[in-house]
Amino acid sequence: AQSVSQHNHHVILSEAASLELGCNYSYGGTVNLFWYVQYPGQHLQLLLKYFSGDPLVKGIKGFEAEFIKSKFSFNLRKPSVQWSDTAEYFCAVTSDNYGQNFVFGPGTRLSVLP
Amino acid sequence: KAGVTQTPRYLIKTRGQQVTLSCSPISGHRSVSWYQQTPGQGLQFLFEYFSETQRNKGNFPGRFSGRQFSNSRSEMNVSTLELGDSALYLCASTDGDTDTQYFGPGTRLTVL
Numbered sequence: 001a002q003s004v005s006q007h008n009h010h011v012i013l014s015e016a017a018s019l020e021l022g023c024n025y026s027y028g029g030t031v032n033l034f035w036y037v038q039y040p041g042q043h044l045q046l047l048l049k050y051f052s053g054d055p056l057v058k059g060i061k062g063f064e065a066e067f068i069k070s071k072f073s074f075n076l077r078k079p080s081v082q083w084s085d086t087a088e089y090f091c092a093v094t095s096d097n098y099g100q101n102f103v104f105g106p107g108t109r110l111s112v113l114p
Numbered sequence: 115k116a117g118v119t120q121t122p123r124y125l126i127k128t129r130g131q132q133v134t135l136s137c138s139p140i141s142g143h144r145s146v147s148w149y150q151q152t153p154g155q156g157l158q159f160l161f162e163y164f165s166e167t168q169r170n171k172g173n174f175p176g177r178f179s180g181r182q183f184s185n186s187r188s189e190m191n192v193s194t195l196e197l198g199d200s201a202l203y204l205c206a207s208t209d210g211d212t213d214t215q216y217f218g219p220g221t222r223l224t225v226l
Contacts, residue, residue, distance in 0.1 A: 032213055034214070034215075036217075042219075043204070043217050043218060043219040043220060044204065044206075044217040045217070046214060046215075046216070049212075049214060051212075051213070090156075090157065092215075094213060101159060101162070101170050102147065102159065102206075102215055103159070104149075104156060104157040104159075105156075106156040107156055107157070
């Protein structure tokens, strides 16, 4: 069955530190990849997405992600985090092979210390 | 365009009762998906409706059901509630042109 894993359950960083959150998926075929963010008390919001083309995708709020097909990975990065980036981050994948069901990773909680 | 709306936002029920949650998708979106979010299990896919038909279904018992109306609004129903059904239930509508899901704020269900 298809699955999405995220490397870290909880990441704690100081402001201005660089961020990289890992995401790996388990299935082949054509995939669409997403990162969603859930700020405390708010609903899930789309950060960025990859469908095709340039594997380096830029999203909102200075986030970017790189799709590495050979590694089945779609890691999220930000060069310098802010306290306001404290949130839970979810990687999600859809695949032509699985009827375009969204499969979400378990999430990574990011805490940024001021 | 208005976002995805869900009603009610909060619900408290007791074991054995049933509950109906409602979701209105973004105008023009024909696909509606439902998820259960809990601290222990994360986001789990319940089902997806497209043009009034259930297109995909997750691994949940038959107590969880849904439907979609001709205006794309969707409802999900949970019968014979159990304590473990306490969760945030999220609805998402999908932009068919970009295959991107947009989420509503959720309905927080507490089962006592």
